[in-house]
Amino acid sequence: FFLRRLLPDAGRVMIAAACRQRLPKPWVSSLNTCSRAISSSSFQDKETKQQVEQRDDLQTEISRRTQTLKSFLTSTRRSLHQIPELMYQENKTSRYIQGILQEHDIPYSTGWGVNKNTHVFPGEGGHGIVADIGSG
Numbered sequence: 859f860f861l862r863r864l865l866p867d868a869g870r871v872m873i874a875a876a877c878r879q880r881l882p883k884p885w886v887s888s889l890n891t892c893s894r895a896i897s898s899s900s901f902q903d904k905e906t907k908q909q910v911e912q913r914d915d916l917q918t919e920i921s922r923r924t925q926t927l928k929s930f931l932t933s934t935r936r937s938l939h940q941i942p943e944l945m946y947q948e949n950k951t952s953r954y955i956q957g958i959l960q961e962h963d964i965p966y967s968t969g970w971g972v973n974k975n976t977h978v979f980p981g982e983g984g985h986g987i988v989a990d991i992g993s994g
Contacts, residue, residue, distance in 0.1 A: 934958065946973040946981030955987055964989050 941950045952968065959966045970986030973979055 944981065946971070946979050946983035946985070948985045952985035952987060959987070959989050964991060966990070 938951060938954065941954065943949070943951055956966065956968065966987050966989040968987055969984050970988055971983050973981055973983035976982065
């Protein structure tokens, strides 16, 4: 029970193998019996099994969502890189991002990033977007 709680399966096997080399033969037999009991499913708590299943389900769901998000972000980046625009002249990029935000019902405001130095940088600007996606 103690080993099962403290060590993952691989750790128990390594410790058991190391102990077998130094223990008297009767003890090795007892250790083998304990190892089998520890690894048997009847010995494990149902709560522990349920926790493991929940963790596995969560990891699977995170992996699935990550793949979906990765595909979305990759395609968005590729689309945006096909629209090269200069600073303060990003009107097509701004419309593209606004479309994505509208598609996902994310509130946003526009008109940010107005160019106050038109004598230095061409373009009026104001294509910036601020979206409120919450606090997490």
